Amino acid sequence: MQTQAITMRKVLASIYHFYADGFKQMTWGRQLWWLILLKAIILFVVLRVFFFRPTLAGKSEQEKIEHVGMQLTTNH
């Protein structure tokens, strides 16, 4: 049991070091990660929070059914 835990810890540590070393040794890739970060902020913070709130958000399942049901069966 203890051997298994040690092996697992070693595997996780080697995965961690693989990614950590990879990020540390990046050259041109660093610029791209900043770009991805900037884009993630624009998409998930600015656009999602301020401009793209789901129209049905905050409604219960039943309220969503009633809302769409009304939309699809009236004024047509």
Next chain:
Amino acid sequence: MVDTALVDWSRLQFALTAGYHWIFVPLTLGLAVIMATMETIYVIRGDDFWKQTAKFWMKLFGINFAVGIATGIILEFEFGTNWSNYSWFVGDIFGAPLAIEGIFAFFMEATFFAVMFFGWDKVSRRTHLLCTWLTGIGAAISAVWILVANSWMQHPVGMAFNPDTVRHEMVDFWALVLNPVAVSKFFHSVFSGWMTGAIFAIGISCWYLIKQRHVRFALASIRVAAIVGISGTLAVMLSGDSSGVHIAKYQPMKLAAAEGLKEGGTRAPFSIVPGVEVPGVLSFLATHDINGYVPGINNLLNGYTTPDGINYPSAEEKIARGKMAIEALREYRAQRESNPTEAAKARALLDEHIDYFGYGYIESRDELVPSVTLVYWAFRIMVGLGGFLLVLMIAVLWAERKQCLSKAKWLLWTAVCAIPLVYLAGQAGWIVAEAGRQPWTIEGLLPVNAAVSSVSVAAVQTTFFLFVAIFTLFLAIEIRILIKAIKKGPEGINN
């Protein structure tokens, strides 16, 4: 009544986002195959030249991937905000493939993508090669789920409408996945990505030849890219052929619009350009029979009978049946708790006319015809450029084999100029697919005017222009980083 400006701006915004997303996807799909092929040659031959060659294209792949990543997420934002009726109406079916794609893409990319970039000196050559191929295969599998969702909208199968929840529910997952439209659309889209990657790599390599830089690298890249590109184009033609048959069968109005065919019939002609037609070719492409019957726009609106005696209803009849279906749904929902007998009658009526449900939202028969000019010319641009690019790749490969490519400056410049053309062909293809299916978000079941949310036009206009600004900025950044990387050239290879 729904504001038509709201529908138009919502559609325009969706088209802009999808079009922007499709700038990055095909290059990812195509470059993945090219760089993996180069790395395979490196592993087989052990020549470091091929490792550096693969690494250069991997770098451009990484730049394209970084800028393109998550651009598709915006489409999902738009579903929730601008197309909430649609999102609810189809949620169970549309959500499943997109969720699988999201989870799958994340795990594939987080593992194989990382090993591909970080693992050159940390894993064995064969393991690294496997991860490079799996990165490309993962990107193609991601495309499967997106295209399954899209194809369901073009040809809805494997579902049943539940009037209690007002949504379609999946009853047959495999019918959804193996939808014939999805199969041909997957191969058509993925192999068109091979074309994009090939033309991109050939164009850049030709630029090096013009500049007399990295000549060995450029010629080697051209060899691999041209073979990938020619194979991809032939596969695009084959899948395009089956796609044509499916469109004729499931979306005949799209085919009639793409051909500008007003009156159909047997031995229907294929229009090369207005006024120049080849008799029987459209019939052959649509039915694989030169005498096959192809309905025109007027036949589809007026109703028609095929030579083998099958009757198809007119637009007016479909609209009337659609209105009956909507009224039956309203009646069912009103009566289901107080009067089960009346509710059961309404339910039976709804089931009888459900195939025409979406037609109930159509006010006039003209709404059922997509923009003929747009779809007609988009189709010709796609096919014309596809043919031109195939000839170009064959010519470049032939000149490379004959060792006269470096001297043929006109051919080198043509290849450089072809880079934007392959993107134009891809965008034109999606215009045919998406503008050609108007007015439907889901063929026959939900038109755009019923799918759209009750939001203000000003809100959609604001986000539209916001996207124009953001997308332009990111595209400019990508092009700048790409140009910088291209000017620097491959590392570790002598000029």
